[in-house]
Amino acid sequence: MRVVIQRVSHASVTIDGACKSSIKEGFLILLGIEEADAREDADWLCKKIVNLRVFDDENGVMNKSILDTNGEILVVSQFTLMASTKKGNRPSYIRAARHETAVPLYDYFCNELSIALGKQVGTGTFGADMKVELLNNGPVTICMDTKNKE
Template structure:
């Protein structure tokens, strides 16, 4: 499982011109799932994200988690995170899990975040989405359960 985490002041996702998910201060997650990902990968990443100390405290140090600041999450499924560009000019997405495998695990991942008390908004799995955000910092971190 591969997740790009972006600290955000605000973010939204639209499908066909309609806002389907929107947050204020928090995290935008771009979530990619590969063939051998399991619920254990989802649990690991959800726990890591909930406790990740990437928000400033009163002293200006990255010491607080999204839980501590009362932030929100915008979670976007993104199979292109497993794009392989090593050969040719067009990426291969063979490492991305098929939708029938990826969507249930993506949904479970979001439910694991919600179970920790986090507000989680999402896009529409498999849809063409427009994602806009104000990257705060900027702070961008990549988590990968295989690395």
């Protein structure tokens, strides 16, 4: 699994002109899933994400987690994170998981993240044409890949 985590002042996802989810201060997470990914990868990411200390403390130092700030999370599936650009100019998405694998793992990830956060996370709709808006705060953008855990 691969994520791009953006610390945001606010974010939203719109589908067919209707707002599906929106959050205030917190994380917008773009999530890519490949066939080899499993629930253990989701569990590891959830733990890392909620404990990631990238929010300012009273001294302006990034020392607080999203749990400390009572922030919100919006998760958007993004198979293009699994793109391979080694050959040619057109990315290959062969590493991206098929729906049968990706949808249950996306749902599991969002559910486990909600449990770890202690509140519901916002979501997009898997496979939909989504319009994502955000105000990146910092900017702070962190990339994680479960293939690089160690």
